[in-house]
Amino acid sequence: MATPDFVLRLRERIGHELLCLTGVTAVVLKGDEVLLVERADNGRVTPVTGIVDPGEQPAVAAVREVLEEADVVAEAEALVWVHNRPPQTHVNGDVAQYLDIVIRCRHVSGDPFPADGENTRAFWRPLDQLDDLDGEMRERIRTAVAHEGSARFSA
Numbered sequence: 001m002a003t004p005d006f007v008l009r010l011r012e013r014i015g016h017e018l019l020c021l022t023g024v025t026a027v028v029l030k031g032d033e034v035l036l037v038e039r040a041d042n043g044r045v046t047p048v049t050g051i052v053d054p055g056e057q058p059a060v061a062a063v064r065e066v067l068e069e070a071d072v073v074a075e076a077e078a079l080v081w082v083h084n085r086p087p088q089t090h091v092n093g094d095v096a097q098y099l100d101i102v103i104r105c106r107h108v109s110g111d112p113f114p115a116d117g118e119n120t121r122a123f124w125r126p127l128d129q130l131d132d133l134d135g136e137m138r139e140r141i142r143t144a145v146a147h148e149g150s151a152r153f154s155a
Contacts, residue, residue, distance in 0.1 A: 002041075002118050004051050016093045022052040023085070023098035026062035027144035028074045030107035032127050034141055037069055037112075037119040041091050046137050052101070062103040070122035071115040074105040080147040081140065104144035 003011075010019060026048040028035035038045050050065035052058055059076035066074045081102035089095050112122035127145060130138050 002116075004053060006054055007051065011094060016095055018087055018095045018097060020097050020099070022058070023049060023100045024052050024058050024061045024065060025049045025100055025102045025140050026066045026074065026076075026105050027080070027102060027141050028066055028070075028072065028105040028107055029145065030124060033124040034127055034130075034145075035066070035070060035072060035074075035107070035112060036123055036125050036133075037114065038121040040114075040118055040120050043120075044137075045133055047141060049100075058101040059103055062101075062105060066105065067110075068116050069114070069118055070110075071113040072110040072122070073108040075108050076103050076105050078104045078144075078147055079151045080104050081143045082151060100140075102140050102144060104147055 007019070007021070028048065035048060036045050037048055048062075048066045048069050050061060050069070052061040058079070062076055063074055066072050079101065083100055085098045085100050087095055087097040112124060114120055114122045127141070130141060133141075
């Protein structure tokens with residue numbers, strides 16, 4: 001599902017106005033590779049991302065999104081970064097601002113496949129071949145790979 005039902009219901013009331021949401025980025029690692037997807041809406045290559053449902057724990061959301069989007073079973077290992085993204089306008093005109101929670105996950109099983117239509121590709125990429133990714137997406141991955149101890153909080 002591209003847009004959660006609760007967001008669609010809110011959009012019926014507020015239209016394209018700014019909506020603040022909690023997002024999750026699942027950085028799934030398998031050895032020296034990271035799971036990436038190519039988004040169907042804008043063509044960007046990213047780790048798996050999604051919206052945390054009301055009442056859902058962020059780690060549960062990360063694992064759920066990985067299974068839904070890439071048909072991969074993952075296990076959440078660590079909260080590595082919490083940061084507020086600037087407002088963005090989606091392709092359909094909706095404006096949203098995300099509090100993004102980056103979760104490092106480990107691969108349990110499954111071969112990547114664009115399972116739910118949100119992505120055109122799902123694949124493993126070596127960690128040393130990320131130069132073509134958006135700078136912040138590279139930073140999310142680097143933060144997850146380098147994580148030790150407590151989470152990183154942005155000031």
